[in-house]
Amino acid sequence: MATVALGLGTGLAITLVVTPVLKTFLFGVGSSDPGTLAAAAGILTSVALVACYLPAHRAATVDPLIALRTE
Numbered sequence: 001m002a003t004v005a006l007g008l009g010t011g012l013a014i015t016l017v018v019t020p021v022l023k024t025f026l027f028g029v030g031s032s033d034p035g036t037l038a039a040a041a042g043i044l045t046s047v048a049l050v051a052c053y054l055p056a057h058r059a060a061t062v063d064p065l066i067a068l069r070t071e
Contacts, residue, residue, distance in 0.1 A: 004048040008041050 015022070015037065 001052060004045060008044065
């Protein structure tokens with residue numbers, strides 16, 4: 001999740017820098033609308049959390065002796 005936080009921070013900084021270019025593509029929303037940026041960051045964080053949690057949970061439920069025996 002640290003990588004996700006770093007990516008979100010970098011993406012937010014880049015978004016705020018290229019705001020004048022983005023302004024031509026957005027209709028009905030401000031170029032730095034906090035609600036839109038927060039919603040996008042929340043969705044990306046939720047997807048990343050699920051993507052991290054599912055394999056970690058599956059790995060945590062495996063018996064270590066069985067995992068070592070198969071290797």
